[in-house]
Amino acid sequence: xxxxxxxxxxxxxxxxxxxxxxxxxxxxxxxxxxxxxxxxxxxxxxxxxxxxxxxxxxxxxxxxxxxxxxxxxxxxxxxxxxxxxxxxxxxxxxxxxxxxxxxxxxxxxxxxxxxxxxxxxxxxxxxxxxxxxxxxxxxxxxxxxxxxxxxxxxxxxxxxxxxxxxxxxxxxxxxxxxxxxxxxxxxxxxxxxxxxxxxxxxxxxxxxxxxxxxxxxxxxxxxxxxxxxxxxxxxxxxxxxxxxxxxxxxxxxxxxxxxxxxxxxxxxxxxxxxxxxxxxxxxxxxxxxxxxxxxxxxxxxxxxxxxxxxxxxxxxxxxxxxxxxxxxxxxxxxxxxxxxxxxxxxxxxxxxxxxxxxxxxxxxxxxxxxxxxxxxxxxxxxxxxxxxxxxxxxxxxxxxxxxxxxxxxxxxxxxxxxxxxxxxxxxxxxxxxxxxxxxxxxxxxxxxxxxxxxxxxxxxxxxxxxxxxxxxxxxxxxxxx
Amino acid sequence: xxxxxxxxxxxxxxxxxxxxxxxxxxxxxxxxxxxxxxxxxxxxxxxxxxxxxxxxxxxxxxxxxxxxxxxxxxxxxxxxxxxxxxxxxxxxxxxxxxxxxxxxxxxxxxxxxxxxxxxxxxxxxxxxxxxxxxxxxxxxxxxxxxxxxxxxxxxxxxxxxxxxxxxxxxxxxxxxxxxxxxxxxxxxxxxxxxxxxxxxxxxxxxxxxxxxxxxxxxxxxxxxxxxxxxxxxxxxxxxxxxxxxxxxxxxxxxxxxxxxxxxxxxxxxxxxxxxxxxxxxxxxxxxxxxxxxxxxxxxxxxxxxxxxxxxxxxxxxxxxxxxxxxxxxxxxxxxxxxxxxxxxxxxxxxxxxxxxxxxxxxxxxxxxxxxxxxxxxxxxxxxxxxxxxxxxxxxxxxxxxxxxxxxxxxxxxxxxxxxxxxxxxxxxxxxxxxxxxxxxxxxxxxxxxxxxxxxxxxxxxxxxxxxxxxxxxxxxxxxxxxxxxxxx
Numbered sequence: 006x007x008x009x010x011x012x013x014x015x016x017x018x019x020x021x022x023x024x025x026x027x028x029x030x031x032x033x034x035x036x037x038x039x040x041x042x043x044x045x046x047x048x049x050x051x052x053x054x055x056x057x058x059x060x061x062x063x064x065x066x067x068x069x070x071x072x073x074x075x076x077x078x079x080x081x082x083x084x085x086x087x088x089x090x091x092x093x094x095x096x097x098x099x100x101x102x103x104x105x106x107x108x109x110x111x112x113x114x115x116x117x118x119x120x121x122x123x124x125x126x127x128x129x130x131x132x133x134x135x136x137x138x139x140x141x142x143x144x145x146x147x148x149x150x151x152x153x154x155x156x157x158x159x160x161x162x163x164x165x166x167x168x169x170x171x172x173x174x175x176x177x178x179x180x181x182x183x184x185x186x187x188x189x190x191x192x193x194x195x196x197x198x199x200x201x202x203x204x205x206x207x208x209x210x211x212x213x214x215x216x217x218x219x220x221x222x223x224x225x226x227x228x229x230x231x232x233x234x235x236x237x238x239x240x241x242x243x244x245x246x247x248x249x250x251x252x253x254x255x256x257x258x259x260x261x262x263x264x265x266x267x268x269x270x271x272x273x274x275x276x277x278x279x280x281x282x283x284x285x286x287x288x289x290x291x292x293x294x295x296x297x298x299x300x301x302x303x304x305x306x307x308x309x310x311x312x313x314x315x316x317x318x319x320x321x322x323x324x325x326x327x328x329x330x331x332x333x334x335x336x337x338x339x340x341x342x343x344x345x346x347x348x349x350x351x352x353x354x355x356x357x358x359x360x361x362x363x364x365x366x367x368x369x370x371x372x373x374x375x376x377x378x379x380x381x382x383x384x385x386x387x388x389x390x391x392x393x394x395x396x397x398x399x400x401x402x403x404x405x406x407x408x409x410x411x412x413x414x415x416x417x418x419x420x421x422x423x424x425x426x427x428x429x430x431x432x433x434x435x436x437x438x439x440x441x442x443x444x445x446x447x448x449x450x451x452x453x454x455x456x457x458x459x460x461x462x463x464x465x466x467x468x469x470x471x472x473x474x475x476x477x478x479x480x481x482x483x484x485x486x
Numbered sequence: 487x488x489x490x491x492x493x494x495x496x497x498x499x500x501x502x503x504x505x506x507x508x509x510x511x512x513x514x515x516x517x518x519x520x521x522x523x524x525x526x527x528x529x530x531x532x533x534x535x536x537x538x539x540x541x542x543x544x545x546x547x548x549x550x551x552x553x554x555x556x557x558x559x560x561x562x563x564x565x566x567x568x569x570x571x572x573x574x575x576x577x578x579x580x581x582x583x584x585x586x587x588x589x590x591x592x593x594x595x596x597x598x599x600x601x602x603x604x605x606x607x608x609x610x611x612x613x614x615x616x617x618x619x620x621x622x623x624x625x626x627x628x629x630x631x632x633x634x635x636x637x638x639x640x641x642x643x644x645x646x647x648x649x650x651x652x653x654x655x656x657x658x659x660x661x662x663x664x665x666x667x668x669x670x671x672x673x674x675x676x677x678x679x680x681x682x683x684x685x686x687x688x689x690x691x692x693x694x695x696x697x698x699x700x701x702x703x704x705x706x707x708x709x710x711x712x713x714x715x716x717x718x719x720x721x722x723x724x725x726x727x728x729x730x731x732x733x734x735x736x737x738x739x740x741x742x743x744x745x746x747x748x749x750x751x752x753x754x755x756x757x758x759x760x761x762x763x764x765x766x767x768x769x770x771x772x773x774x775x776x777x778x779x780x781x782x783x784x785x786x787x788x789x790x791x792x793x794x795x796x797x798x799x800x801x802x803x804x805x806x807x808x809x810x811x812x813x814x815x816x817x818x819x820x821x822x823x824x825x826x827x828x829x830x831x832x833x834x835x836x837x838x839x840x841x842x843x844x845x846x847x848x849x850x851x852x853x854x855x856x857x858x859x860x861x862x863x864x865x866x867x868x869x870x871x872x873x874x875x876x877x878x879x880x881x882x883x884x885x886x887x888x889x890x891x892x893x894x895x896x897x898x899x900x901x902x903x904x905x906x907x908x909x910x911x912x913x914x915x916x917x918x919x920x921x922x923x924x925x926x927x928x929x930x931x932x933x934x935x936x937x938x939x940x941x942x943x944x945x946x947x948x949x950x951x952x953x954x955x956x957x958x959x960x961x962x963x964x965x966x967x968x969x970x971x972x973x974x
Contacts, residue, residue, distance in 0.1 A: 006893060010888055014903075017907035021874075021911070024911060024915060031830050032833060032866040039827055047844065201808060
């Protein structure tokens with residue numbers, strides 16, 4: 006009987022072997038994945054018992070932690086959540102979004118730069134505290150963006166940048182939501198019901214369209230096409246064929262907006278093509294430049310470059326590759342598979358305003374430790390050099406023409422007493438669907454203080470009609486600040 | 487038993503080694519409590535000396551008792567049991583007593599209802615009394631062989647007690663409890679031991695029939711396997727029917743079902759040395775499970791929460807919390823399992839230290855999931871110690887089976903040892919997602935009277951059998967030529 010007993014003993018040992026291997030796998034190898042698993046509320050719930058640093062906009066705390074009565078947990082409160090919810094994001098017992106997630110380590114105090122201070126606090130028995138974040142957002146510009154978009158009754162997004170530093174002065178996305186609705190620590194049921202309602206809403210109010218959504222940029226992308234042309238030897242007076250309807254190399258035709266004419270059907274100058282937003286000549290520019298040069302120029306503006314964090318994650322804007330001639334022509338006017346976030350288009354306007362350099366956008370002006378010493382200061386970082394300053398000047402002149410020229414497509418963005426440089430866009434979104442309406446601009450043209458991009462989803466009008474007034478009021482809000 | 491000589495154990499007592507190891511185990515327990523107190527409340531536990539005195543005293547008493555009444559017993563058995571019992575108690579202290587610091591009045595009373603280390607200590611005392619009684623009175627374990635069918639009946643009655651209305655109670659979804667005088671007991675803990683006794687006795691008498699009579703299945707000249715005769719399958723059929731119908735369908739006691747059937751297969755294999763029994767048993771058991779899958783909802787729930795634990799619908803994220811159509815709309819989620827894994831992950835290799843973790847994040851952690859609390863606070867290091875202690879206990883038991891001479895004792899010792907190993911596997915495997923969660927208790931570690939008591943009964947049986955196996959052969963009391971008298 007000893008042989009089977011021995012085998013049984015080996016089997017019993019094997020059972021323990023399986024358990025040992027498995028716990029080793031879980032605790033040594035899988036541990037990090039599990040610790041950061043989206044279901045794992047610990048990574049946030051642990052933080053529920055610590056006060057997080059506040060998020061400050063325009064001197065006011067828009068997100069702050071407050072101790073819950075008779076509990077050792079803290080509740081995150083949001084002021085004016087409908088306006089700032091997309092910027093701050095939400096800190097909930099089951100996770101975090103937006104800046105709350107991106108700068109979690111600073112806000113909860115676990116960031117390396119706070120470690121020494123926290124260690125000292127621990128020794129003296131003080132509670133660990135997080136850093137406070139002062140944002141670059143200007144309340145007036147933000148309000149102008151929200152009001153302007155709200156007045157259209159449509160969905161959309163608007164971004165304003167300081168072109169010389171990269172500071173994000175406004176970032177609005179409609180429809181919006183209030184993070185307070187989904188961050189209650191004490192009322193799980195209500196929180197879950199609110200979350201479900203927002204999640205199921207087909208207008209997707211929790212998506213930050215300014216940072217996370219990509220659209221066809223339409224005619225605003227002609228700035229990139231023009232930049233590629235200028236960088237490759239063309240001048241504002243160089244011409245391309247501009248028929249009323251362009252027959253594309255691989256079949257299909259491309260008409261001008263509203264079936265109109267650019268230069269009476271004659272070849273049109275680059276400058277005039279931008280001013281009145283000519284489709285056929287710009288498509289010809291793209292075809293004559295070729296995919297390589299177009300892609301290179303788009304990349305210099307920030308397209309096809311994943312991983313931009315401001316510190317919130319920004320969706321990657323795309324210029325497609327592997328195109329045939331017809332598709333290449335369409336990309337020249339921001340159609341086919343060109344996709345851009347509103348932030349990306351603001352960066353394009355900003356680069357033109359800033360002598361050709363794209364400044365890295367940033368949301369946090371200053372991060373301060375609890376003792377008010379500065380930990381981090383944002384801004385001043387050049388992301389890429391998109392065009393030469395000469396090209397930037399030429400583009401600026403063309404964009405001024407968009408608001409002031411004889412055939413101006415965006416006169417609605419004009420601000421009395423200064424020159425405004427802009428570009429309209431009306432992106433076709435498919436057969437029978439209403440177009441997205443864009444406007445990108447900066448002002449004052451001679452001393453740029455603000456660059457904006459506005460998109461109104463399915464506005465069913467032209468960018469100059471719907472989006473330009475919003476851009477104008479945002480620019481005014483910044484300049485008259 | 488051709489190799490009987492090689493399996494003999496030398497008649498060495500090593501009681502002092504046992505004493506040292508028992509003291510080390512008690513020391514580990516007290517250190518765990520001290521760390522808990524310092525971490526959680528910033529001071530030594532107020533009742534440290536009470537626990538130290540009582541638990542340490544009980545352990546030393548048990549050692550002294552063995553020294554006198556079972557001096558040749560394996561010196562590792564008691565220290566391993568004390569270590570596991572002590573760790574369990576220290577963790578209960580951490581989960582309960584150390585968190586009552588700022589409570590008072592009604593809140594304190596409410597907190598005390600769910601368990602306590604002091605309760606565990608009381609059960610340890612009672613268990614050690616029972617331990618002593620068994621070691622002292624059961625001089626020859628083979629007397630148990632005389633009543634196999636009474637044992638079988640006892641096992642069945644114990645298992646089915648919870649089904650009696652008024653007496654039985656459903657706790658955490660499984661109907662495996664009886665409530666006696668305010669204490670909830672799990673009779674299945676004792677039924678397992680009764681069943682091992684019955685199987686040992688039954689198999690010893692039926693061994694030849696079960697292992698020899700067979701039908702050989704051949705394909706051409708190629709032997710596939712020897713199948714038992716139809717009528718010899720009766721005991722397996724009864725066992726199978728009981729495990730499936732009563733335990734799974736009626737009582738939702740998957741843990742007991744798995745453990746009893748597993749032990750049954752192990753023992754029939756030890757008795758007959760025929761793999762065909764295992765094949766038939768496994769096919770029958772898992773076949774039945776497959777067939778039942780569509781019909782027995784609580785069985786299905788366990789499978790889904792195991793296999794698909796990280797599905798948002800099964801876990802029940804906020805999105806599905808209010809959705810009656812989601813899987814978790816029925817009230818069953820994989821949250822306990824997944825949160826247990828999160829606790830293990832939080833512990834990592836070295837753990838957070840006793841009192842430094844957040845085990846309360848796992849629902850009902852004081853019961854089956856106490857292993858996750860160890861994983862969080864003692865880390866992989868601590869868990870390995872616990873697993874190795876359990877493995878060592880089972881392996882020492884197997885060694886006793888090898889060293890024993892009587893067939894019944896061999897069956898009995900190996901059955902109990904396998905039960906310890908398999909029970910650990912079923913519960914820890916369930917918590918760590920190796921197998922579906924079934925609900926069972928870690929021997930010696932788990933909270934609760936019946937679990938601890940049954941563990942110490944098994945320990946008593948092993949101590950007694952190991953003493954008998956290792957004690958020196960009786961000496962002839964007269965010189966050669968006279969009739970030799972052996973003492974029993």
